Amino acid sequence: AQTVTQSQPEMSVQEAETVTLSCTYDTSESDYYLFWYKQPPSRQMILVIRQEAYKQQNATENRFSVNFQKAAKSFSLKISDSQLGDAAMYFCAYRKGGSEKLVFGKGTKLTVNP
Amino acid sequence: KAGVTQTPRYLIKTRGQQVTLSCSPISGHRSVSWYQQTPGQGLQFLFEYFSETQRNKGNFPGRFSGRQFSNSRSEMNVSTLELGDSALYLCASSIPSGNTDTQYFGPGTRLTVL
Numbered sequence: 001a002q003t004v005t006q007s008q009p010e011m012s013v014q015e016a017e018t019v020t021l022s023c024t025y026d027t028s029e030s031d032y033y034l035f036w037y038k039q040p041p042s043r044q045m046i047l048v049i050r051q052e053a054y055k056q057q058n059a060t061e062n063r064f065s066v067n068f069q070k071a072a073k074s075f076s077l078k079i080s081d082s083q084l085g086d087a088a089m090y091f092c093a094y095r096k097g098g099s100e101k102l103v104f105g106k107g108t109k110l111t112v113n114p
Numbered sequence: 115k116a117g118v119t120q121t122p123r124y125l126i127k128t129r130g131q132q133v134t135l136s137c138s139p140i141s142g143h144r145s146v147s148w149y150q151q152t153p154g155q156g157l158q159f160l161f162e163y164f165s166e167t168q169r170n171k172g173n174f175p176g177r178f179s180g181r182q183f184s185n186s187r188s189e190m191n192v193s194t195l196e197l198g199d200s201a202l203y204l205c206a207s208s209i210p211s212g213n214t215d216t217q218y219f220g221p222g223t224r225l226t227v228l
Contacts, residue, residue, distance in 0.1 A: 101172075102157075107157075
C-alpha cells in the first residue's frame, strides 16, 4: 500500500523568509501524482501545487515550488517570501494514475511569525 | 463557477443514531470522493463515486455507505453512530479527465457524536 510521511508536525517561519516542508512517500507504481494541499484554520482545503511523476522538471506556482526527487521518493515544498496568510496545515498527498483516491500525510502545521 | 458545497456544515448526533451528509460537486464534475479527517488518524479515504457507481472504497466498516445521483450530487450515510465517528467529513469533486484532473474540496461537515 502507498504511504505518505511528513516528518515535521510543526514548522515556523518569519514573515518574508523561506521555509521548506518535507514529504516522503512509498510506492511501487510508476504512474502517479503528488500534491501539496493547504488547509487554513476552519477553512477549506485548497490545492497549492501538483507534480506529475513522469515530469523531471520541478513544479512551481508563484512563491511555491517543489523539490521532487523521484529516486529518493521525496517531495518537499518550498515557500518563498512567506506571508501571514500562508499559516495553515499543509498536507502532502499521493494519487496513483487512473485513480481518484488521495493518500495523505499527517500534515505539517506552519506558523508564520510577523 | 460555484465550488463544492456540503450540507449541513455542523451536526450533533448521539450514539446509535444514523446520519446523512450531502455533497454537491462543481458543475460538470462527475467524480465525488469522501474523506474522514480526525486528529488521530488524519485524512482517510472513504469512497469514490463516478457516474452513480462506487469505483473505489477505503477501509471502513459497512456502517459507512454512500451513493451518487444522476446529477452527480452524492450522499454518505453512517448508521449506528459511534463516538469514534466524530470527525470532519470532506468531499472532493473532479471531472475526471484522465490523469490531469485536480480534486477540489468542499468546506466539510463537522459531525459530533455524543
